[in-house]
Amino acid sequence: MIPAGPKDPLRPRPLRGQATRLDRARLGGVILLGLLILSCGALIFSAASFDRRLNAVRDADTDNQGWIVSQLEVDHMSLVIATADALVSASEGDGTVDAEVWRAMQAEFDILYSRISVFTAAMRNIDLSPEFEASLAALQDARRDLTTRIDQLTPQDVEGLRAFAAELRQRETLVRSLVTQGLQVFVIEAQMAREREREIWLFFLIETLVLLSLVLVASFFAVRLSRALQQRTMEAERAASTITKAYEASLSAVVVTDFDGRVLLCNKAAETMFRLPMSEITGIDAMRLAPARLRPALGATYDEMRRCATRHAPCRVSRRTLAIRSNGTVFPVELALTTDTDADGMPIAIAFVRDISAQVQAEGALRGAVDEARRAAAAKSMFLATMSHEMRTPLHGLIAALDLIERDGFDADNLALLDTARDCSQRALAQVNDVLQFTRASATREPTAPFRPARVVDDVIGELRPFARENGNTITLTLTGPCSGERVIGHPAAFSRAIYNLVGNAVKFTAGGKITVTLDFSAPYDAAPLTLRVSVADDGPGIAKSDQERIFQLFETSAEAGSAIMAGTSPSGTGLGLPITKLAVERMGGQIHLDSTPGQGSCFWFEIVLPRATGQEEKPAATLPLAAAPADAPQMPEGLVWDVLVVDDNEVNLTLMLEMVRRLGHRTAAARNGQEAVTQARARAFDVILMDVSMPVMDGRDATRAIRAEGASQGAAIVGVTALIEAEDPDSFRDCGMDRALVKPVRRDTLAAALAEVAQAQLGPEHRAEDRGMDDTDNVLAREQNAV
Incomplete structure (x- = not known):
């Protein structure tokens, strides 16, 4: 229970400052008027020195422009000399330019390349004659040609170097002509600039007189502004009063204390929350508002605030804790504590306290719901295992019995019925397997492990290649990028499942065609994660635009595939292969995409980011259980009886x-x-x-x-x-x-x-x-x- 405060509680110090702010406003008006007068004097002085500075800047600019123009020819000649040195080096050696000479020539070319860019930029804002613009364009074309030629050169290509030197000499006339014309242009521009500067100078004088007049007018308005500031100060006080009312109406308890923990102010919400009148809360130690076991931690928080105050640094604390009411009830709160100063500059701590009893109760209920969901997931996994066993066991008896029936004693009609029974049993098994796989994949979380994507894809293609040959298809694997053989960290099971379904669909619905699986590896730098783009393309029947979104939904197939299935020309499916693939790709952080045109084939692709595997052992590739014998399965040795x-x-x-x-x-x-x-x-x-x-x-x-x-x-x-x-x-x-x-x-x-x-x-x-x-x-x- 919170002890009551003293009979004569300490009253909070009044937040003085209204008169002080008015005085500050008047002082601001006087300072502003003085600054305006000082600005007038500075403006007159700057007008007197403006012309002198303008001439200095003009001369410097003219010299700089002349240097830019003339340096173009100098850099061109330097490149010619460096090229000649490279030819001499090649002739004196074994037909290969010395590496140092080669780098010097390339450096000279880079300087000339940059000089042409600077020269072109310098001419960009000048009104040039058509002849000069044509020469400038020819210079840029020459630079492109020279760039292409020098990029193709090697230190051993002496003949190419001679051709490069000859082309440089052919450009000497163009460069010299541009330099001459450029100097003439800058001379004309300088003359025009002087005329404009005289006009600007006259205009500046007029502006200065106008500005002086405006300063005098501004001085007059400064006085009026000072009075307006006083009025604004009074309005600010009224606004502060409004804020105080909002503070009083806040649903969160607001408690203001000094750094010793003594409560200075609080609002009505604090009175309601702690079940104490404001007069008893004001003046007590804030420690009494917390349970006894948490008071040392609150004291440590005030110590930290004092240390921050000595460093003139703000201190903010936000956490969940417990508080106590006057009747001894302990309840959870969310505390946000910050430091500030009052109107007198004294440090204070402002605490915003929110009762979160209902929220904590809701979170407890949510945790219970999460536990219940986990138990339901476990029950679902057990149900899947049981359903797998109970459904596959009778199917095993049915399919095995049909497989053992001797076909010799049946006529054509009964053989057809036997084949129908076998096909229906196999279709029922495929549907059971797909439904169980999709349900399991959506209900479980797969751990990450190191693996090699290229190896996984190669294994999948090797498993499906015999089935592809039955349909007259070929499967090709293409690896691009420098990181195609690296190990990565990811979900190998999900990756294998996605590849198997995409390639398996292409094998099923393509006849006499080509299936291409492409893995494109890329990374911005050596240590960065790899970006892997996987695409599976075929030249099969394609998928209509209206079906391209629908086929990723459960139990959906394209209209073309459905027609083929009904006609008996294509293997059946449950419509779960692509949803399983979509789920697997999303589990790896990617999105599955489809590009398809009816009659021209389809391309399924996705991109995923995979961290590199460093220092982790790669899990050996597990041999999948056999559900059906591959087409190229090994044969039992003749005469071997076990x-x-x-x-x-x-x-x-x-x-x-x-x-x-x-x-x-x-x-x-x-x-x-x-x-x-x-x-x-x-x-x-x-x-x-x-x-x-x-x-x-x-x-x-x-x-x-x-x-x-x-x-x-x-x-x-x-x-x-x-x-x-x-x-x-x-x-x-x-x-x-x-x-x-x-x-x-x-x-x-x-x-x-x-x-x-x-x-x-x-x-x-x-x-x-x-x-x-x-x-x-x-x-x-x-x-x-x-x-x-």
């Missing part, structure tokens, strides 16, 4: 995966959870283990770690099989010991490609076709070696 353990908790998926492995010619074993897989792998040496990731009892990651720790299959190739969206992060699988990952649904060709890659990695590229006819005994030996 023991394959298939692990899956879903009975349908397990059955289908076992059948696919058998049809690929390998022996199979089954496990329905991670614990069963560990038990079998420790007892038997398997060549390959197809490990489901999400399973009861023990998941795939823990099972992989256990198998890698010990057992007969410790060295087996373990391929993760997952429907989780985390499959986009291969490091999470590689860290637990898996060699690679397959994304559900898995087709037979995808599985064959994965097993072929395992074979290539274990047997080596030197494994020739004639060495592939191994019998079962050879396979057993190979498995035992791999296990070791």
Whole structure:
């Protein structure tokens, strides 16, 4: 509780100064009148010396102009001599001009170049004859020709140097003619200037007399001005009274104290805020308006204000703190404290105090809302992971079953229905993948990491090139700029996603054409961040102007692409590729742009700024999980039969995966959870283990770690099989010991490609076709070696 002030509180000192300001106004009027009289005397004296100074300036200007004109010929001759010296140096040496002589010649040319600019500028404001203007234009043309010629010269180009010297000699007549004409022009100008100066002098005398008259008139008005100033002072006092009323009506509490903390003045808002009458607030120590634990900090603030006052420096403090009411209630306030002086020149501190109780309460509610939003985001991520697994798992069974159906027993109509079912299942998978990827990309934050943009783009093009060949397309990568191979700090996943979608769209919607990916690197100086401009251009069907904004919206495609899809001449899409690209580019700080003309192709481009990576290790490029077998996938060596353990908790998926492995010619074993897989792998040496990731009892990651720790299959190739969206992060699988990952649904060709890659990695590229006819005994030996 704030203690009451003394019964007879100290009254605030009156803010005197009204009479003082009136006296100052009168003194100002007298000083102004004296200054006007002094100005009259100074004007008469300056008129007497004006003519003398004017003549001196005219003579100096004439000499300067003459020197400028004559120096043109001197500089031209100096360049001629320097060129001759360069020719002599080349003839005396090995046909190359000495570097010192060469630099001297270039310096002389730079002087002549500047001299022509000065000469031209000097003639700019002079009325010249047409002949002189033509000569001046010819001089500028000659300078351009000489500049072009000397920029092309090298110290070894003696013949070019002789031609340059000959051209210089041809310009001697022009230069001499210009110098002569220029001197004549300046002589005529000087004569005309003298005539104008005489007119100006007469005019100046008249102006001086007029000005003297005006000074006398101004003296008269100065007296009246002094009286007007007195009137203005009174008006200022009334304005001060108005400000005082505003101060009293302020919603913020205003408390004025001296540097000892004693309250001198306060307004009505302070009375309301602290629940004390103004008479009790005035005269008390301002420390009593703060809680006891904060009074030392307030005392330190007053100490700082005293130090600032000794240095004649202003002191301003703005912070949040706490205050206390007369009933002992502590409440949050926003304090703005500044120093000033009163009318008597005494230092004071003015504090503006605002009650922010409602604001602090609102901020607390906002923090709670932020926490709730974070919890919702976490729940959304969990929902995405669950949806990924639950939707891809049945699709895996459907696509795998369709893939295993033998086509020989169907007639044409049933084959068409089978193909339709396969196309619809693949389209449903693409839609699920795109929706999950867009939702995940918009809900998560990607960390920055060092990477090489050129390498990322090259990897993406290498992955898409087989699909481009199927459509008769070619993909070309062009790198420009001196920094194309540097490492930068950015979002490599977002960058790769944007490039993959842009190039993938160009591959899908272009037939028999050319796709060009251009990376243009630039930086203003060596240590500056790089500016990277990425463009993907194709000569496909193009996009109409009316569609160019719409295609960046969710589930939108261009009219031309939509017609092609309906006609069955172009691959289908969900309309999410470009929105995903747009989101990725914006995450990197750029904006996606489109230039397209129907029938002539399209060009998507964006610019991003990337800091250089200094002293940071580049993260190795992660191999993406296989969702479909590339067109140029490696082939399994003939006659190679492996023991394959298939692990899956879903009975349908397990059955289908076992059948696919058998049809690929390998022996199979089954496990329905991670614990069963560990038990079998420790007892038997398997060549390959197809490990489901999400399973009861023990998941795939823990099972992989256990198998890698010990057992007969410790060295087996373990391929993760997952429907989780985390499959986009291969490091999470590689860290637990898996060699690679397959994304559900898995087709037979995808599985064959994965097993072929395992074979290539274990047997080596030197494994020739004639060495592939191994019998079962050879396979057993190979498995035992791999296990070791």
